[in-house]
Amino acid sequence: MPIKKIVSVFTSLKLTVTLLAFSIVLVFVGTLAQADEGLYGAQAHYFKQWIVIGADLFGHKIPLLLPGGYLLGVLLLVNLVCAHIYRFQLTTKKIGIQLTHAGVIVLLVGQLATDMLAREMQMHFSEGETKAYSESATDYELIFANGDQVTAIPSKLLKPGDELKIDSLPFAIRVKSFWKNSDVSFRAPMTQNAPPIASNGVALDFDFMQKPDVKKMDERNIPTAIIELTRTNGSPGDWVISEWTGDASLVEAVQNSYVDQIGATMAHTIASKLAAPQAIESNGQEYTFVLRPARIYHPFSLTLLKATHTVYPGTDIPKDFRSRVRIDNPQAGERREVEISMNHPLRYGGYTFYQYQMDAGQMAEQAGRVPSSVLSVVRNPSWLTPYIGCGMVGAGLLTQFMFHLVGFVSKRKSK
């Protein structure tokens, strides 16, 4: 009987044991790999993966074939659900075990849901600034703006070689290259020995270079692409679009890197060239365009009133990060102030706002910067599942353990 056989495989303890053993190996290797590949790289390679082929450990390539995190998770889930249905007995002796496994199912399903549904964004602002949108830390979009009309193209669509035709734009976009991470340097007039990488705009004054993807958690990729725009009456050539030109803090970083070399005034000129908007004209209309982090607009806005970073006396050890913000929600007629600090997020409008990074306190003061704060903005519809799952497993294990313990003690006593 094949069906019976399949059932017996999927309900078997042997399968559970095998899957657990593989999970241990996977988690261990996936942890080691973080030293080489970085946290996100290792996550994609091992955990958010069906099959793991090959590993990079301590600078060595190692041949390896492992079931990935998704596969193990799904198989464990199937195994658990089958065993649960097949062996379900509602007896006091088994109730703890049943509850435990039901809890594990909730946790696994919850994590799978989180993986698919959760969105993680960020909100950057300086004191006094108001933001009605959150930005992605990993995804970008190419924006064309013509007055009020804005067209956003997700960077996922910008594949080298592709040509994009969009109804709202009177020109086509051909992607020549797309680099996930890049560097920029000023093309000093005296030392140019190669032609610019694009024929228009910022590329005339700056060289952009591809760079390996970042591995550390506190670094990020800065993408750059070369695009060609073609109108019906011919192509005016290609442009570089890069986050280097759009992000104020990156522009400032470039400026600062030149201050020592060529002085503050020149560095400022260079920075303003880098940040100069790029545009294309078509049928008498001007379209400005820029590559920027993908945005989600909220029906409310947050204003950063005060960013505080306190340290323990006489040290640099951070004691507290705290952002005082005002929520403005015209639809709900709501206007109130709240404080967001480490371990005390704000849950509002289906999103949770966490204190993430901060540039405030003595350091910012000395450097003459306006205090600023970064909130991590998360939307996770299944955020409650770990709480429920943990409660179920905890209660289940405790019941089972107490049941055994009481039995053991009374048996000892009666001896």
Place this chain on the structure above:
Amino acid sequence: MKKTFQKWLPPVLTAIVIGILLWANWPTKDKDNDFAFTEFGQLPVTANGRIVPLDSLARNSLLAIREKQTLNLEPWKGWNENPKIIPATEWLANVMMNSSVADDWPCFRVDNPDLISLLKLPDKDAAKHSDGKHYSWNQIAANIDTFTNENNRVEAIEAANRTAYENAVAKMHERLVLYAQLKNTVQLENSPDWPAELAAYEKLIPDGIAAVNAQQAGQKFNQTNFDSLVAYISAFQYMANLEPPLILPPTDGAREWRRMGDALLDAPRPNGVPIDDSIHDWAKMAGALTANQPDAFNSALKDYYSTLVPTQSKALAKARAEVFFNQMEPFYNAMVIYVFAGLLAIFSWFNLSETLRRSAVWLVWLAFVIHTTGLIYRMVLEGRPPVTNLYSSAIFIGWGACLLGIILEKFYKNGIGAVVSAGIGFITLIIAHNLALTGDTMEMMRAVLDTNFWLATHVVAVTTGYASTFVAGFLALIYIVRGVFTKTLDEATGKSLARMIYGIVCFATLFSFVGTVLGGIWADQSWGRFWGWDPKENGALIIVLWNALILHLRWGGMIRERGLVVCAIGGNIVTSWSWFGVNMLGIGLHSYGFTDAAFKWLLLFVVSQLAFIALGLLPFKWWKSFSARA
């Protein structure tokens, strides 16, 4: 007669041990006509962001520099030649206020031979007063330029890629900076007569300010006064920039604790706080110590103390309490008793003497009570749950394991629980002792960790999980050692060991699971993600998976008594990896506890556990106990 002996041996033995402890740890009093260094050690200052008594500052600094809490002034002498050993506070007082003497004391421990030859330090030679390990500030300063060049090179190398020698250079640099900070805590370093210099500065301030103001207004000014003030300012700036401990208490003018250098810089400023009594009192102490006048020192100390009483009563009380804790050394004493108790319990297995076993249990209880007292005392001092850093996790794991061992002993009464308590208690306290070498063990909590709720739930649950997994693993080690090497593992003992292991693994699963998931919930509360595959999270997850694996193997009948034992030893490996190993990867949110020397020990531990697993897999005919049974 014999019965009375058997009945009374355990309590009498315990009483004797208590007596020895009291005798050895009774707080010492300062002698009347000598420097009151013990009282000096009770003064509160602010260091590492918290109020500490000078006694703790002295002990922690000396631990960081010399890896001991006392200073041996004659290390070249053997222990039987009665070398002069001074307490940490006496050392600290001299470093801070009498450096011409202290700079010749051999307080820097140097082990790396390459570093010794780089600094041209003398080899071991008793005739030349060198032990080849401990050197003075002056000996090292002789070649400080060479050292600085090397250190600049090493600083450019990422910590993970350094060789042992380069690590030694980096460590030496930290030690030298710490020493320089201490030298500039109370007075300008190397000032031959600090009270006189301070008085001169105070007298100069009005004229100096006048000269500076005139110079800035473009008028005629007194060049001598101008230059002297500028020279003082730059010297005090050097003092302040080293960021030494903050020794001046809040006053009417200044609301926070201040560094001496900052206070001296502040005095001439338009709205500055003028030089006050506390600065003078410190200068008097310094002057008296340099001039070797105990009476003057003690009376300046008394004056300073009495100025603290009205405003700093809380800090004084806290400092006194911490000094008492330092003097009692509860964890060290508990460690010694654990060794003694463990040995007694092991002997009891061989001659099966109930009296020995009972004595061992009494002593384990004594050590446990001391261990518990120390743990609670620390919690009260810190105002925190038991585990706040790697050091306290070791203390707590030892405590939890000891408690589990006592419970097992209560039920089984076969000396096994006592050995578990004593063994794990001893090992974890040794680990804690070594972790304390990195500095202040009661450091302040970084912003994200600053929540007693999660420290009390997630951290305690996870460390309890660690403790219980270690208990299961230790029981398994007992099973294998007794089984393979002795004939004492009879069938009943083997069965009871297996039952203990099984029960403890269940317990471990409960706590490590709950602790791990609580950690996820904490992460969800503070970062918005439940699970991020951070190395420490993964380490904890592996423990949960491992324990779950053992339980399912057992339920499925895939392993029996011996399989359970072998798997439980695997738990030791997995737990040590999670506790220390992941921190050594130097990545992730929890990489707060990196210690390079620990890597060697971790590796050694893992290899030893693998060896035990191999032993456990030997055929039964090679096990002494099983061949004896047959």
